Amino acid sequence: MSCVLNKLPKQDDKLNKFLKNNINDLETDKREMVGVFGKTGAGKSSLINAVIGVKDLLPSGSISACTSVMIKVEANMRNAKYEAEIEFITKEEWVEELWTLINFIGVNEDQEKYGEYKDTVKKLSLLYGDDWRDKSPDSLMDKKYFKEIPEFLISKNKILTSDTAEELSAKLVKYTRSESKDVKRWYWPLVKCVTVRVPKNRLLQHVTLVDLPGNGDRNKSRDMMWKKVIGSCSTVWIVAELKRAVSEKEPWEILEESCSLMGNGGECRQIHFICTMSDSLGGSDDHSAAGVRAQILKQNNQAKRDVRAEFSELKDVKKQFSEEDFKVFTVSSKEFMKKKYLDPDDTEIPKLREFLQDLNKSHSETLNYVSGARGILSLIQGAKSREGADIKKTVCKGLEQKLSLELDKVREPMEETRKAFEECLREGVKQSQSSCDKVLKSVLKTRKGGAFHRSLKCVVEKGGIHKPKKGKSININMKLTSCLTDSIDEEFKKTFPNEGNSGPFNGVINAFSLGTEKLMNKEENNVKLQLTFLKTEEDKMKTSLKKLIRERKKTIYSSLTRTIEETMKECYDRAKEFRGEGSLKKMSDTIEKHVYDSKNVMFAQAKDTMMEQLTDLMLEIPKKLESTMQESIDLSFKTDGVSIPDVSVELEMVKNHCNEMTECPDVDAILCSD
Numbered sequence: 139m140s141c142v143l144n145k146l147p148k149q150d151d152k153l154n155k156f157l158k159n160n161i162n163d164l165e166t167d168k169r170e171m172v173g174v175f176g177k178t179g180a181g182k183s184s185l186i187n188a189v190i191g192v193k194d195l196l197p198s199g200s201i202s203a204c205t206s207v208m209i210k211v212e213a214n215m216r217n218a219k220y221e222a223e224i225e226f227i228t229k230e231e232w233v234e235e236l237w238t239l240i241n242f243i244g245v246n247e248d249q250e251k252y253g254e255y256k257d258t259v260k261k262l263s264l265l266y267g268d269d270w271r272d273k274s275p276d277s278l279m280d281k282k283y284f285k286e287i288p289e290f291l292i293s294k295n296k297i298l299t300s301d302t303a304e305e306l307s308a309k310l311v312k313y314t315r316s317e318s319k320d321v322k323r324w325y326w327p328l329v330k331c332v333t334v335r336v337p338k339n340r341l342l343q344h345v346t347l348v349d350l351p352g353n354g355d356r357n358k359s360r361d362m363m364w365k366k367v368i369g370s371c372s373t374v375w376i377v378a379e380l381k382r383a384v385s386e387k388e389p390w391e392i393l394e395e396s397c398s399l400m401g402n403g404g405e406c407r408q409i410h411f412i413c414t415m416s417d418s419l420g421g422s423d424d425h426s427a428a429g430v431r432a433q434i435l436k437q438n439n440q441a442k443r444d445v446r447a448e449f450s451e452l453k454d455v456k457k458q459f460s461e462e463d464f465k466v467f468t469v470s471s472k473e474f475m476k477k478k479y480l481d482p483d484d485t486e487i488p489k490l491r492e493f494l495q496d497l498n499k500s501h502s503e504t505l506n507y508v509s510g511a512r513g514i515l516s517l518i519q520g521a522k523s524r525e526g527a528d529i530k531k532t533v534c535k536g537l538e539q540k541l542s543l544e545l546d547k548v549r550e551p552m553e554e555t556r557k558a559f560e561e562c563l564r565e566g567v568k569q570s571q572s573s574c575d576k577v578l579k580s581v582l583k584t585r586k587g588g589a590f591h592r593s594l595k596c597v598v599e600k601g602g603i604h605k606p607k608k609g610k611s612i613n614i615n616m617k618l619t620s621c622l623t624d625s626i627d628e629e630f631k632k633t634f635p636n637e638g639n640s641g642p643f644n645g646v647i648n649a650f651s652l653g654t655e656k657l658m659n660k661e662e663n664n665v666k667l668q669l670t671f672l673k674t675e676e677d678k679m680k681t682s683l684k685k686l687i688r689e690r691k692k693t694i695y696s697s698l699t700r701t702i703e704e705t706m707k708e709c710y711d712r713a714k715e716f717r718g719e720g721s722l723k724k725m726s727d728t729i730e731k732h733v734y735d736s737k738n739v740m741f742a743q744a745k746d747t748m749m750e751q752l753t754d755l756m757l758e759i760p761k762k763l764e765s766t767m768q769e770s771i772d773l774s775f776k777t778d779g780v781s782i783p784d785v786s787v788e789l790e791m792v793k794n795h796c797n798e799m800t801e802c803p804d805v806d807a808i809l810c811s812d
Contacts, residue, residue, distance in 0.1 A: 139164060139511050142518070145783040153521060153777045156769075157514060164510050169212070170497045171370050173348050175396075176377030177388045181414035181471055182349055185377055186211060188471035189490050190341055194304040195220075195334065196349065197311055207314045207329050208360075208367065209349040213342035214335035220306040221335040224296040224313050226289065226328050227359055229279065236275035242599070254596060254606075264324040290328055306334070330360055341494045368396055369404035369692050372497075372636075380413035380437075380468060384444045393455055395611050398623065401458025402630045403695040405688050407637045408463045410493075411449070413441050416485060417470035438468040457627045463637075505799045512796050513674025515789040517773060518782055520667030533665050534775035537652055537672070541767055544650050545760050551642035552756040555633050559626065559752055563745040566625030570618070570741040577617050578733055582726045591722045598713040598725055602706055615706055618733065619699045622744055626698075634691040643687050643759070647680050652767065668774035675770040683759055694751045701744040705736055 143161045146154055176182040183196035190211065214221050227235075239258050262270045270278055281291060289296040300306035313329050336342060348367055368374075374396075378389040393409070400406035416438050445466045449455070467486040474487045582594070593612060596604040602614040635641050639648040654673040658666050709732035713725040733740075 139514075142515070142783070142785055142788055145785075147781055153773060153782065156773060157518065157782075160510070160514050164507050164514075168344065168506075170345050170372050170500070171348060171367065172345060172494075172497075173350050173368060173371035173374045173400075174377060175350050175374065175389065175392045177386065180377045180379050180389075182377045184471035184475075185375075185412060185414060185469060185487075186347055186349065188469070188474045188487050189494070190336060190339055190347070192303045192336055192339075193475055194302075194307055195336065197307050197315065207326050208331045208351065208364065209314060210331065210333040211342065211347040211349070212333065212335055212345070213339045214337045215343065218337045219299045219301065220303050220337065221300075222298040222306055222310050222313075223333045223335070224289075224298070224329055225331045225333070226287070226293070226296070227330045228293055229291065231359055232328060233275055233279060236278055238599075240270075240275060254592060261327050265327050267323070286323070287325055287328070290325075303336070310334070331363060341491060341498065344498045345494050365399060368399045371400065371404065371406050373408050373410060373493075374400055374406055375410045375412050377412045377414055380416050380441050383411070383413045383441055384448050390448065390452070391610055394452060397452075397455045397458045398695075401636070402623075402627060402634070403692055405636050405692075406459075408465065409459055410490075411445050411464065411466045412490075413438070413445065413466065413468045414471060416441075416468035417473050441468060442466040457624075458631070505796075508792060508795045508799060509674060510678065512789070512792045513671045513678075515785050515792055516667040516674070517671040518785050519789050520665075520671065520774060521777055521782060522784065523664055523667070526664035529665055530668070530775045533657065533668075534771060536657075537771050537775075538768070540652050541764065541771070544652065545764055548646045548650060548760050548763065549756075551646050552759070555629075555642045556749075556752060556756060558629055559633075560749060562625045562629050563622065563748065566622040567741045567745050569621040569625065571737050573621060574618055574733055574737050574741075575730075577620065578614070578730055581612060581614055581617055582729060594722060594725055595714070598710045598729075601703065601710055614729070615699055615703045618706070619702045619744070622698045622741060623695075626748075630691075630695060634687065634695075639684075643691075643755075644684055647683050647687075647759070647763075650676075650680065650763065652676060665775075671774055672767075672770055676767065679763065679766050683762060686762075687755070687759070690751070690755050694748060694755070697748045697751055698744045701747045702740060705740045705743070706732065708732065 139161050143158065146157055150158075174182055174186060187193055187195050195211070196209065239262060242258055243255065266278060266283060269283075281288075284290050287296060298306060298309045300309060310332065312323065313325050314332055315324070315326065348371070350367065351364065376389050376393060378386055383389070389411075400409075417434060446461075446464070449464050450461065467489060469487050469490070470485040471487065474485045593604060593606060596606075597612050597614060603611065603616075604613075605611045633641050634643060639645060652672060654669045654676065658669045658673075706729075709729050712732075713728040716724045716728075
């Protein structure tokens, strides 16, 4: 295709410009994202290492994990090095965060023994030692503190490379972990994300595993990235130690708090609950090898039943995910790495590997490239031909009529959906207005004691959201939005299902067809090349629109909470100014009064914003379909391409490649192993 690009005439007429742009756009790497959640010590790092078959890649064991840094693990297809790319937050963001941290310490000096204060002091001390005390945020930006990471000061990513996973892991530790005796200065407070690349790893060729912190972050850009990644995960792995899988609160809290971001607000199709350390067994009377294995198998099966039973009780999660979307695995990472291959009853890591292999097969980058190349070459060769002018006119007219009919089929179901959404949201606004006082009091009920006072201070300082070190998150904005989201959840899931090609948006796009394949079978050879190009463009357009819908539906769903957040910001800013005696009541009263004064406008505004965004999407889809397919018809049947080169040899070669790959769909794996 590079040779074809060089053959094209230099002038940029409509056809040439189109061909050059499309050849350059052929190379796209589509990736599936798998998010991995779990409490420190649950075995997340060991699990990832075992599944991808690299023993020492992510550090595990006694070093406590950082609560903020996200680690992406993917394949390095460029060379044989282990590589880590460290993305920092911006200087401006760190200055802003420093002001917040130092101010928080200044006004809470009497709270030294409490978690939030201690965590803030620890964060500053890990980066600056004791040098931060009695200094302004601006002076803490002196370049002497960043000698080892000059990239941070120039907003550039830092690249680490090594020949082995173990070497890279040792270099990386100060950017991803909280503490160790061997490291004097830690840089994780400045790190936004780390991408670790493993050389030529087949399981990661089109898949990214993301080791995720359990909740969002004080830093806005890290928090936004966290939400974006969760919303982009097609699968989520929740990791918990087998013996504590049901009793441990944290994995279930993660699931409950993130389910709407993953489901209607994201693209997650399935949740895998992974019970680690499945080879660990308590007291047993039978110490023979067969007896121990039988006990482990019994224990693992019981754990699966218990986890499924726990899942079935989660009402909010069940609104987003069905029983079929939830699978349970029991694994022993250490035993798998020791023995490499075990009986499937011993560990289900091979099943997780098979799952990743299937994800890779669903994203055949090479097949997509060759199919796209065939379409472009068909257009070039078809444009050269001047034969069959009358047939071309007839076919062109028929295609334009078919396009008009198909666009009507796209619009009708969308309009029905718009009406259904309007009705659901209207009811949601009524429910929100009548119940918001009760909802608010359930969060703000004035309890005595310093713990509640500290929590409320954190809530108002962080815009209505606070994740305490222990216990569930407090999110006033989401609580206030709950009646609106409840009213729309079922309709939203039917309209934008994550798992397939159904629904009034993806479904109608999937059904859209100009009928090019039928025409190919009955028309003469001199229009088959044009029809081949049109079929390729139609498939490409469908893929592009499905991606647009997938991304836009996240924005539409989150618009309800975002509108409430924006409306509530004013009262949080007022409430956080209160200090001293009586400040708890003043903060609560300020928030309650604001909600009472705003409720007749705030919820209706959230509804209107969602409906505007839904309507915009409804109008954009047929518009894009019409303009793109009409342009493709014009290029195929109304453009004189006599000056462009002959590509018959290249076209024949690509046709043969396409046929071979259709027979062997796992061509990427073959190329990777070569």
